[in-house]
Amino acid sequence: MKKHDQDFMKRQNRLTVFEIIKNQQPISRASIAKQTGMSPTTVSRIVGELTEQGYLLDSDQVSSGLGRKSTLIAMVDASVLSVGVELDRSLMNVGIVDLQGKLLCSRQYPRIPDESVDKTLERINEAIEQLTQQHLIDRTRIVGIGVGLPGIVNNEEGIVVFSVQLGWKNVALAKRLKELTGFEIAVDNELKVRALAEHLKGAAVGSVRTALLGFGQGVGSAMILEGEIYRGVMNSAGEIGHTTVDPNGMMCECGKAGCLQTYINISSLLSEANRIRPIRTIEELFEAKDAGEHWAVHLIERALMYMAITINNVVCMYNPDSVILSGELVDKFPDIYEEVEKLYLSRFTWEPLRGSFSIHRSMLNENGVIIGSGLLSQNRFFALD
Amino acid sequence: MKKHDQDFMKRQNRLTVFEIIKNQQPISRASIAKQTGMSPTTVSRIVGELTEQGYLLDSDQVSSGLGRKSTLIAMVDASVLSVGVELDRSLMNVGIVDLQGKLLCSRQYPRIPDESVDKTLERINEAIEQLTQQHLIDRTRIVGIGVGLPGIVNNEEGIVVFSVQLGWKNVALAKRLKELTGFEIAVDNELKVRALAEHLKGAAVGSVRTALLGFGQGVGSAMILEGEIYRGVMNSAGEIGHTTVDPNGMMCECGKAGCLQTYINISSLLSEANRIRPIRTIEELFEAKDAGEHWAVHLIERALMYMAITINNVVCMYNPDSVILSGELVDKFPDIYEEVEKLYLSRFTWEPLRGSFSIHRSMLNENGVIIGSGLLSQNRFFALD
Structure with missing residues (x-):
């Protein structure tokens, strides 16, 4: 005090x-x-x-x-700029964001899944060089770089504690990227920065308690409370994908049985599909469903039902005013949003909380993480200023 | 701003x-x-x-x-005093709390389950008269009354929106009790004030993010973040009892199937037990288990397993540094604490968060709600002062 x-x-x-x-x-x-x-x-x-x-x-x-x-x-919107970087298993997305969260320019790059940390850092540096030169960006106005990635991140020290998707463990990302680029670095979990972006500039502007759900390779959530990311003691709050719903359920990659995400996430859906016949991609699974193959209809309807359960469980726990659906599944198959809402939502929402929240589709979609990372970096700059 | x-x-x-x-x-x-x-x-x-x-x-x-x-x-600890009131279906508990959260005096009264609101308010007023007279309390030092009760409470306006246990709906408790007693009134959900009490004066002193779980007539949780109760938009955050764990599960009193609390709470355990033989009280059920009746062992072990699941799910969602177990079940059967921890906890806790939190038994037990309500009332007084 x-x-x-x-x-x-x-x-x-x-x-x-x-x-x-x-x-x-x-x-x-x-x-x-x-x-x-x-x-x-x-x-x-x-x-x-x-x-x-x-x-x-x-x-x-x-x-x-x-x-x-x-x-x-x-x-002067361009008086403060920042770089937003999204890292995922096989993708790197880099963009430059102004004071209003507008994306001035951005570019996606493929990423080799077992690329070394050094190589990834070098490629981030090169991408920034490229973008600033091609788009005539004034580098002196860039106040920092924000990086969003899947996994457990020590956001205070900028350390990637553990990321299954990147194959990284205890990587001092902020320190190493600062040495390479000279910029201040902010690192955070992708869902947390995505929620920040939707809260500040996307589907949840004006919301005071925003819950963002991500349905994709994993299932997770992030919460913005009165403008602040809710982090918890290890910056790990929101891991709804690993809440247990069925102690006798399917094995989760985490080693527990019956985690909520085993009913929803892409790899789990594919492994269930392959009990029936060879299915390589999530698109193939949805094609089978559209062709009326009963097993595929059953599998996907079960996933939709568990998405509604995810919404109820998040609403019961955090009592938000807005819920945003995001992630690869929702982005690729936009019908999911309507089907969850129409078929399952009211049945699975606890009665006293029905009507207490509005539900939105992500507005920033594939740019959510770079915009959020960029804004996080600016927030850090202003707080330190 | x-x-x-x-x-x-x-x-x-x-x-x-x-x-x-x-x-x-x-x-x-x-x-x-x-x-x-x-x-x-x-x-x-x-x-x-x-x-x-x-x-x-x-x-x-x-x-x-x-x-x-x-x-x-x-x-001067007695320079600021407040009254803490706990209301439940068949109980009223009234006490006087000083600046340090010390209970100067308290008394339990039975409550008739369908007692009218007016009658309950009158009895609170009488209890305060009685306590202050018997214990020579200086009424001029009392800055307000705090009331904690089960249900959904609009804490800002002091309205009991809905309480199954009290049978109340939209009761302007603060307004009516202020008219009767002349004191400023704070009203809140019982788990929220209990968590505040354990955070300030009980098992979670020094914790920055405290999750309190209540296992009793219902199952619920409350979260204290950096000294503040986390409320959500309707003061309903923490309703983990109504998160769905099994869409094909047992009917919950709320009208949904497979709510987490259907595996744990007292009325649900009794209704399951009565499928086997007449069992009137939770004590009888535990006696049957202690006598080695297989069905009772099975039923209670399942409840303990779901308590461990509750802990995991709360930890995944809020990422707290401390978890406190409280409520009638834990108070009456203290072995529950050890058995959950020994038999189920590590199996059901998501691996990356093992060791990230400490787990405690409630320290204030049956006084938690009156102490928390009293302290809430003092907090309100100092904030307004």
């Missing part, structure tokens, strides 16, 4: 003004003063400083309504 | 000093100044004000170590 002194007060007030302009621009100085209770002089001083530093400019709009017209202030 | 002005700063600093003394007493002015970064003059001014108001006194201890000896400051 520290004192609230003059310095602290000044920093806080500066951040408050900055955030208001970022979220409500274009805006008048008078409106900022009114919202914050600060004096017009204080607001003008802070706006002056921020303009000098290149963050703000006078827009070409003036205030409407009665009284003396005044020029509205706007953000 | 409001400005941080002089007034706000003063209030914050006053609260900071108060909290430090409350948690670390007896303590020297110099140590407070060092911890907060405030000047000795500011600390002395604040301590002076609080002493004048009767909250602090000079203790008879002096600082140890080198340098000039100075008198240590202590709290």
